[in-house]
């Protein structure tokens with residue numbers, strides 16, 4: 001291996017919050033030179049799954065285009081899985097391993113513009129999920145009839161926990177074939193469309209015709225039964241298919257009536273479902289759920305709320321099945337628009353938590369949606385910034401959900417134009433269709449939709465953990481006001497009730513004043529700020 005680089009990442013990020021990162025974090029989380037020179041085009045993942053032995057084995061054929069000349073290629077696979085061999089054009093290739101990263105020395109000259117492929121042969125006992133989907137891997141469970149019920153989940157941890165791939169989010173494969181041999185009598189459901197079944201070996205071939213991120217790829221094996229429908233959507237007829245355990249068919253037929261309702265609301269707000277070619281599916285799994293692209297996984301026990309709970313405490317959270325709505329919302333924000341670096345995960349979770357309120361708004365009105373958003377504010381901790389450290393595969397604060405949604409709600413107040421807001425959300429999904437993005441790209445797009453410069457707004461809310469304090473006093477018929485607890489240059493329009501009228505003001509960090517004939521004012525609670533009368 002040439003270019004032996006010692007990757008040492010020792011990063012400190014804002015607010016004095018410091019963490020030490022390892023060489024493995026950097027190999028996993030950055031676009032290393034051994035990743036940068038080739039562009040993924042196609043994967044064929046072909047594995048057999050043995051639940052009795054908790055064992056998997058097979059191959060992943062990785063097709064790529066050469067962007068720059070290089071002879072060393074990084075692929076990722078996490079122990080205890082073992083690479084048996086790596087071949088190109090049928091010849092074994094030497095490789096050196098450094099933890100989860102494996103550096104393959106290619107013998108054939110890699111000419112720019114050429115399409116090549118390598119085949120990774122691997123096997124072993126993959127990491128078992130501890131608390132899927134958060135601490136993921138393989139979930140080896142049984143259904144109530146004692147039949148195997150198996151599923152994968154791997155966001156954050158990385159898809160290389162169960163299959164060898166280029167485990168960085170910036171590069172999505174253009175299409176993918178997933179072939180899974182399941183135990184006799186059971187079915188495998190993966191992403192995309194079922195292309196064929198090999199009856200002799202009980203192998204299911206699923207084809208995804210759109211770009212897909214690594215953690216979106218999944219295997220689900222169980223005693224599934226199928227039902228489905230066609231939905232007359234913005235881009236034509238969409239196949240919506242549901243795979244559930246045999247005993248749950250009747251419950252599912254009732255609960256999944258929310259799926260077309262979801263589709264109607266989200267196409268209204270976000271534009272066409274981004275994967276018509278691959279269909280939309282809900283697939284029952286033995287854990288809560290995950291946004292697996294075109295095969296959203298479901299384990300919310302066929303009830304409304306989040307395992308029966310209302311995260312907002314307002315009652316609105318019990319009007320819908322949290323997992324159907326939230327995980328399907330990710331088809332637009334996570335699967336269509338995907339972060340390049342998990343540091344920007346708020347782009348997935350902030351928008352998707354916000355999508356829950358848009359579902360409520362579509363069916364129950366704007367006030368209900370606002371109540372829901374204000375309700376989830378009590379879950380915000382403001383412990384650290386939403387954005388995490390880059391290039392080390394680390395997410396930011398868990399506030400990315402509730403606070404992320406409230407930042408968007410606040411931005412909508414500033415825009416103060418419902419139709420324009422809807423056009424903005426649809427515009428994002430068009431502008432960044434099937435792309436991986438940075439936060440900056442999303443911020444700039446939003447900023448361009450309103451008058452003025454909102455860079456300090458995003459800086460404040462995304463990159464610090466401080467919530468602006470609107471400070472005011474009323475004396476001798478005058479209102480004095482300003483923002484504190486904010487970065488230099490922060491300003492934001494606010495809607496305020498004064499003496500029976502709605503007035504817009506734009507506080508900055510400097511005191512401003514206004515004549516006022518009233519004893520107090522009321523800041524519109526839809527703006528996520530703290531209010532302090534001095």
Ligand SMILES: [Zn+2]
Nearest residue numbers: 326330349352
């Ligand atoms: Zn989510």
